[in-house]
Amino acid sequence: MQSSNPVFGRSAAFSGRPGVQQVPAPSAEKLEQMYSAPSATPSQTGRMTYDDVVMRTGATLGVLLIGAVIGWMNTGLFYVGLIGGLVLGLVNAFKKEPSPPLILAYAALQGLFVGGISSILEGSTISAGGTPLNGIVAQAIVGTLGVFAVSLFLYRSGRIRVTPKFQRGLLMAMGGYMVFVVFNLMAQIFNWTDSPFGFRSGWLGIAIGLFAVGLAAFMLILDFDFIEKGVKEGIPARFAWTAAFGLTVTLVWLYIEMLRLLAILRGE
Numbered sequence: 001m002q003s004s005n006p007v008f009g010r011s012a013a014f015s016g017r018p019g020v021q022q023v024p025a026p027s028a029e030k031l032e033q034m035y036s037a038p039s040a041t042p043s044q045t046g047r048m049t050y051d052d053v054v055m056r057t058g059a060t061l062g063v064l065l066i067g068a069v070i071g072w073m074n075t076g077l078f079y080v081g082l083i084g085g086l087v088l089g090l091v092n093a094f095k096k097e098p099s100p101p102l103i104l105a106y107a108a109l110q111g112l113f114v115g116g117i118s119s120i121l122e123g124s125t126i127s128a129g130g131t132p133l134n135g136i137v138a139q140a141i142v143g144t145l146g147v148f149a150v151s152l153f154l155y156r157s158g159r160i161r162v163t164p165k166f167q168r169g170l171l172m173a174m175g176g177y178m179v180f181v182v183f184n185l186m187a188q189i190f191n192w193t194d195s196p197f198g199f200r201s202g203w204l205g206i207a208i209g210l211f212a213v214g215l216a217a218f219m220l221i222l223d224f225d226f227i228e229k230g231v232k233e234g235i236p237a238r239f240a241w242t243a244a245f246g247l248t249v250t251l252v253w254l255y256i257e258m259l260r261l262l263a264i265l266r267g268e
Contacts, residue, residue, distance in 0.1 A: 048230050052240035056100075060107045060244045064252070067111020072119040081112025089249060098241035106245070110252050117256070121263055133266055140259040147213060147254060151220040160218075162225040170218050177215060180208070197264060209261030216254035223247050 071077050088106040092099070118137045154160045184198040195201035200208050223246045230239060 046237050047234040048237045048240050048243075050227070050231060052237050053227050053231075053243045056240045056244035057247050060103060060248045061251075063104050064107040064111040064114070064248060067108040068115035068118070069111075071112035071115025073115075075116045075119050077112045078116030078120070081109045081114070081116060084109040085113050092245055093249075098238055098245065100241050103241055103245045103248075107248055110248070114252060114255065118259065121259060133263060136259065136262050136266065139262055140255055143258040143262070144251065144255045147217050147258070148220060148251065151217045152224060155221045155224045160221055162222060166218075167222070170215070170222065173215055174219075177212060197260065200260070201264065205264045206261065209257060209264060212257040213254065213261060216250055216257055219250045220247075220254070223250055 067081070071081055085106060088102060088109060092102055092106055095102070118140075121133055122137050123132050123134050155162075160166075184200060187193050188196075188198040193199055193201075195205075197205055199205070223243065226246065227243045230243065
């Protein structure tokens, strides 16, 4: 019998033409085995899972930690990490497809930057009284982990929901903060202020530091939202590297802001 379906009708298996080998129908036992078999897991179908994100993020942070140890021992690599990390950060941010080697290279360079600035500030004396900043790195690490934990709790508990309005407000705040960062950097380069932190000194510096920490915490929530939606929508597993890159960028930024805020608080 000729199939009435035009697609099936073009198939030799359904055409019924003489001389064409017919595809045998599966037996009842075979059908029962097929229906009783467990469903394929996301990892088997090449979709992103939470485990993928955890593993990729762990690898990225591990490389960053190695770079930080090297940067701590050789603070001269601070500028290499700063400039190289900025360049690769922009490259990775604008790539449509994640590149694991470039993401890991970014983590290594950021490690040099983080380790260098941490080593410089640890034990330094930036206040008028000459009080050393002993233990500031440990305090910044604890503060960073604390903000990460609070942000994750607020997101998972549903107390903060990522809506289009939330995203627009956060992007506007980020834009305003970046304008200030560029202006403050110019003030430091051209010696418009005597403070080692530019205009980020005194109570103004503390207020800006708290604002920046809050922005970083909200960016973490955006990262969590990307990961959750990616897993639910079944995006390809390779984008776990994108999630790892985003988390690493935000965590490094949060740590630097925490380090700067503590230095202002303890130095002045």
